[in-house]
Amino acid sequence: MTNSFFTKEQHWIEKWNQFHITHNRGSHLQLSHWLDSYSSYGFSYEIFVVEEDGEILGGFGAVIAHFLFFKFYIVSNGPVLKVDDEEQLNNLVQKVKDRAKEIGCCYAHVNLPFFLSDSVASSHGYNSVLPLKALNDASKGIKFKFVYTPDGLNWVDFNKFETDDDFLESLRTNVRRDIRASQRKGLEFKMITDENGLKEVYDFFKFNADTSGYPIRSWSDFNKTILKLMAECKTVFMAVYLNGVIKGSIMLVWGGNFYTYMLGASSKEKPDLLTGEFLQWEAIKYSRSIKADGYNISLGGSTGVLNFKSKFVTNKELFQNGQHYWVFKPFMFKIYLYLDTFFRKNKKKVSVVLKYLNKLKP
Structure with missing residues (x-):
């Protein structure tokens, strides 16, 4: 019997980490340790697990970013499932949306690892773009950049x-x-x-x-x-x-x-x-x-860094139509977008403020 639930129990967190360490669709960005690293800014996280007979089939880990009266729900690499199951994946994306609204977030995004079918890294994501109904009311792309969300892999293929x-x-x-x-x-x-x-x-x-x-x-x-x-x-x-x-x-x-x-x-x-x-x-x-079967030398960097990485015969395997977001509180989100230019230009100062505010929490 298949069950699904949010959890912070150590037993399930260990299983979740093992899933992402050992399964091809796993991501280090979904490890509990990585999700929890944002706690230094006062952010929190939660994990939603789909399991059957004690074995994890998939799910998602979400960072819940808090700042002043803003709250954001971020799934930086997922949701993911072990097998291609359009209905179950659709249910997981819907769960992200429902959960974000339930806890009062003004915004949420997902980053589904969809690759083209001929991608050399396709085994590490979904090798086709699935038409998910839960995305019908979503906008393409992402608007919240304070939790790292990758665009894909810079893949060095060993095969x-x-x-x-x-x-x-x-x-x-x-x-x-x-x-x-x-x-x-x-x-x-x-x-x-x-x-x-x-x-x-x-x-x-x-x-x-x-x-x-x-x-x-x-x-x-x-x-x-x-x-x-x-x-x-x-x-x-x-x-x-x-x-x-x-x-x-x-x-x-x-x-x-x-x-x-x-x-x-x-x-x-x-x-x-x-x-x-x-x-x-x-x-x-x-x-x-x-x-x-390969190595992700990672995307991004200055022109010099990008030229250096290209020395190692890389394939830029970008996620195809995988980044989507929802805005649940348009007026509040407009205020955030207005402030976002300042936040980005002063990211270091903002992080100091977030850490200070976190220390003031009881």
Whole structure:
């Protein structure tokens, strides 16, 4: 018998996390640890599970974003089901809409992983665009950007290559040259597992982000999430050192049976140490060693970052007609849109205010 319910019980949360770790349609963005990481801003989360005989068939995890008198309901990657079942998926999307209205949200959105049928990453989503009735009154796209919602995958496909050398030979000549040159720089490679090492690596990310002009959360805001992801969800930190000084690092998060490149940083050196090439090649080799069918080097970034990622023969697998939103309180949402320009320009200041307001809660 199939049952469905909202839950925060540890038993079901553990099952939910395992579902997203081991099932191809899973996503690290739906792990309870990731959803809970937004609690530093005063946001909350909940999980809706569809199960049969104790086995999870699908569901969704939602971040409930609170700010002043605004409330938003965000499903950043889903809902998802193990099997293609148009009726059940429609019911899940309807549940998102109904739940958001029930708890007084002014807005909700879903991000369904619909891929084209010939997508090389289609096994990690739905490989056709299903006509869901629950979306009939929704608008396309998303309007709330304070909970990360991806546009798809930047997929490095492994299926055509039997060995690492086969994959390496598929890269352009200059990319192969840079990877091999990076291995002659005398860099010491480490997989970081202890808390002190993780803090050093994350502080390196933060310094790089601050100097490059983009925001990431501080170690104090994110360390509990990182430690839980490390302990329970196969998250990996890689770093390279020269003469004992950190020169480059990356963070990979597991979900859907593949790794996603989440954060990275490199020191500016002359001559260039090529730490980015070194670490991404290590990420690819590691992903291949554990039999993943690909690697998500992630979408987005500056022109330079996008050019760097393209070196690794990526396929931009965008979700097809998967992002939809509803507005339940139009007047209130118009006020939010009016303020949104300020929020986006001052995202760092807004996050500080949110954290301060969260500390004032009884």
